[in-house]
Amino acid sequence: MPYEVEKSDEQWREELSPQEYAVLREAGTERPFVGEYTDTKTTGVYSCRACDAELFRSDTKFESHCGWPSFYDPADSAAVELIEDRSMGAVRTEVRCAKCGSHLGHVFEGEGYGTPTDQRYCINSISLRLAPQE
Template identity: 80%
Template sequence: MAYEVDKTEEEWKRELNPFEYHVLREAGTEPPFTGEYTDTKTTGVYQCRACGAELFRSETKFESHCGWPSFYDPADSSAVELLEDRSHGMVRTEVRCARCGSHLGHVFRGEGYPTPTDERYCINSVSLRLVPEEG
């Protein structure tokens, strides 16, 4: 798929540190309960760490106790791309940034969380950058 932000892998490697590159460009996963934003309650906007696109807002972040930041809805439905992921012997739905194609995490449905969508966007902290709301 062609993305608005289109860079070579060498360009991504120059711009991202090795761990960011592994998660964002190679669909890696950070270990649970280690991410910068797992327990953050700061009000603001979560952007893609690779390209700066607005992905999630703090109002949709909730405590799922799964080890990664969880959101029940993206900031805009066109901000993320959802793809079938059959890796690791299971079928999941991968979440990518729609602007640059970077891997963010996975979305799970029907788990019974008391949220408006009954969805859990389980997102790697290293895929995000929080821009705190001013004021």
């Protein structure tokens, strides 16, 4: 699928740190409980670290105690792309940035969290950049 932001692997490698590249462009996962936004309660907007597209807002962030930032809804449903992921011996739903195709994490449903959508967008901190509200 063509994305609004298209870059070569070389360009992505120049712009992203090795850790950012591994997660955003190679669908890696950062270790649990180490990301800078896991426990953040700052009010603001979370954007894609690769292209700055607005993805999530702090008012949909909740404590899931899973080790990664969790949101119950994207800022706009068109901001993310959901893709079936059959890696790791299970069927999951991968979440990508709809603007640049970068890997963000996965979304899970029916886990019993008391959220309006019953969804948990489990997102790598390294895929995000928080702009605090002033």
